[in-house]
Structures are given as C-alpha cells and as structure tokens.
Amino acid sequence: MQINDNNKILSKEVQMEGAKDVKMKILIGSDDNSDNIIMRHFIIAPGGNTPRHMHNYEHVIKIESKRGILVDKNGAEHQLSEGQSAFVPPNELHQFKNPYDEDFEIICIILNQEKA
DSSP states (O other): OOOOOGGGSOOEEOOSTTOEEEEEEEEESGGGTOSSEEEEEEEEEEEEEOOSBOOSSOEEEEEEESEEEEEOTTSOEEEEETTOEEEEOTTOOBEEEOOSSSOEEEEEEEEOTTTO
C-alpha cells in the first residue's frame, strides 16, 4: 500500500512543445510501485493550455478545481467544471485550455507506459 501527501509533491512545469503555463504533479506512479496506472494532477494557470495532441492510450479525467475547456478532435470546445469527469479515447486529438481567471485543475489517470 502507498499513501502520499499530495501537498508535499512538487509540481513541475510541463515542457511539451505547445504547453503554456501548465504544471504537473505525479500523485501515484512508477516511484510508488504502480505497475499499471499513473495518476497525474495538472494545474493550468489563467490563459494557459496544454498542446493540442494525442496519445496511444486512454485518459480518465476528473475536474479537481474550478473550470476550463476541453477541445475535442473536431475543434469543438466543451466547458468543464468541478464535479465533472471526461474520457479521452486512445489516439484522439485533444487539448485543455483555461480562459478563466483562476487555476484550472484536473486529475488525469493513464496507463503506465513504462510498464506496458
């Protein structure tokens, strides 16, 4: 069993090309002996965004705090807010954006690619 204090985990700036004002914490991952999944916490500052991108694995998303936008494969924007969840299938183009004045925070659970 592994129990982490999320407030003590340092966030790192997302370095992926096209990312703007996005930080990420690995809440549970390989360092915690998780063989199958990784739980990530993203903080998207006001005016920030992830790149428009895709992965070969699915994402399970929980809106942790405030509100933001999920851009789908067709470019349609969907407002998300605290209390909602989203699913992004493998190989589907997507992007998260924060046009609002408070940090937009999401929890993202993915397959552990290091162990796949």
